[in-house]
Amino acid sequence: MNEEYSLPYNLFLIGFMGSGKSSVAAYLHRKYEMPLFEMDETIAEREGMSIPELFETMGEEYFRAAETALLIELQSNQNTVVSCGGGVPMRACNVEAMKRNGKVILLTASPETILTRVSGNDNRPLLKGRKNVAGIQALMEQRRPCYEAAADLTIATDGKKVEEICREIFQRLQGTPAD
Numbered sequence: 073m074n075e076e077y078s079l080p081y082n083l084f085l086i087g088f089m090g091s092g093k094s095s096v097a098a099y100l101h102r103k104y105e106m107p108l109f110e111m112d113e114t115i116a117e118r119e120g121m122s123i124p125e126l127f128e129t130m131g132e133e134y135f136r137a138a139e140t141a142l143l144i145e146l147q148s149n150q151n152t153v154v155s156c157g158g159g160v161p162m163r164a165c166n167v168e169a170m171k172r173n174g175k176v177i178l179l180t181a182s183p184e185t186i187l188t189r190v191s192g193n194d195n196r197p198l199l200k201g202r203k204n205v206a207g208i209q210a211l212m213e214q215r216r217p218c219y220e221a222a223a224d225l226t227i228a229t230d231g232k233k234v235e236e237i238c239r240e241i242f243q244r245l246q247g248t249p250a251d
Contacts, residue, residue, distance in 0.1 A: 080151070082151070083153045087158070087179035088180075091186065096234055101153060111155060112155075114142060115139065115142060123157075139166065143160070171224075175245060180227070185229075186208050187205055227244070
């Protein structure tokens, strides 16, 4: 059952890989008929190669520039849910672009939860050689200050169902269609 709900701005989901961005974005897309952009998928599709291939052949800086260009493109949208790649908030220009026409929602999870969620996925170039709790925790700590500075609100996803997370987002945004 789809319910239409329209926001006058975009929702940008940020957080570490495996924090639930894609699952939450897909649910919001289905339930509230919000247009959806999966940044990594969109960039991979436009570039004609996977994210690991992009990193390997074009380099991380090229990929980060593609993220920034996509965020600028999305500024003219509204009521769109955008699942951002984990590195998006690391650039100040990306945070500015998201804030121009959106609310930035940080999804968090413990390193143990992240490891469980990403353990079967080899499409994570930044976890190469550190797919363990200590490696994940170190990278999370590196990114935490930028994530927290960018966030309009923070939602912990550990042990929660996607529906609960989405309900909490809308309740905290105060536009609450909380089933």
